[in-house]
Amino acid sequence: MSDSNTLTNDLLEGHVIECRICYQTLDANSFCSGQVINPCNCQGMYAFAHKTCLEARLQRTARVMCDICRFAYIMTRKPKPLHSWLMSFACKDYFIEIMIQTFNILIVLIVCHLILTDSRAKLPKLLLSSLMVFQLIHLFLLIIFWIQFVLKSRHDMNEWKISNFFVSVQQNPDYRLDKRYLRPRSPVRASGAFESTSHQKSN
The missing domain is CATH 1.20.120 (Four Helix Bundle (Hemerythrin (Met), subunit A))
Structure with missing residues (x-):
């Protein structure tokens, strides 16, 4: 993951950052507490995930790599008692x-x-x-x-x-966030304003 201050600034600048698993909107506290990681090389809406959400999915599916970018997750498996x-x-x-x-x-x-x-x-x-x-x-x-x-x-x-095992996924240490793929916080409102402006010009 990039520097935590950078991620916090991204949130404050109006980008919507969601967990790729549960689609919950993430806030600065999630990043500061280490609950969110960048497990692979994906960008945009697939870049971030709750650590617990991803571990639960990998434990359920027994996958070892990302389905999108094919990055092999950095993880450890611990058998259940x-x-x-x-x-x-x-x-x-x-x-x-x-x-x-x-x-x-x-x-x-x-x-x-x-x-x-x-x-x-x-x-x-x-x-x-x-x-x-x-x-x-x-x-x-x-x-x-x-x-x-x-x-x-x-x-x-x-x-x-x-x-039957416990999975622990680690942060991708080489991950670099590309801000160009982050979604604006209010895309619907921005789109509506654009359509209204276009309609006035046409009239």
């Missing part, structure tokens, strides 16, 4: 399913373990062997379920990181 992913991940159907399966298998393993370790239970060797095999199979299934769960959750987290 892990608990945000956990909150969304806990609502997934496969997360609930793996919890139910894990609970059922643990119940089976506990019951089998109690039967096998009960010295008072006089069971045939064949039945004891079958229970041990049954227990091992369920233990193996539990391991398989959790391996799948870890792989799927990791993939889900990587996909989530692509579109």
Whole structure:
């Protein structure tokens, strides 16, 4: 952005300067507080933007450059905290399913373990062997379920990181404002006066 005093003078000289995102008319306080930046090389009505407005749009669209002048924004991305992913991940159907399966298998393993370790239970060797095999199979299934769960959750987290992050856009340090492209504060009134003058001359 050019010098803040220059921008303030531009406003006082009667130019209309708006945010390119929300179209709100900007004032000197916005520039002095750093709320407004020149993120690219655009001039005129596309030159200025609220920092928060532009960051919200880039976070939503995942763009990295200006659609008009193709300038690559100077920005940093910071991933959202892990608990945000956990909150969304806990609502997934496969997360609930793996919890139910894990609970059922643990119940089976506990019951089998109690039967096998009960010295008072006089069971045939064949039945004891079958229970041990049954227990091992369920233990193996539990391991398989959790391996799948870890792989799927990791993939889900990587996909989530692509579109869930905080964006911080910086000012273009090489930006030079061209006053010729700034819009006068009262173009409608000026146009009306011009038309009135032309009409009088024609008469």
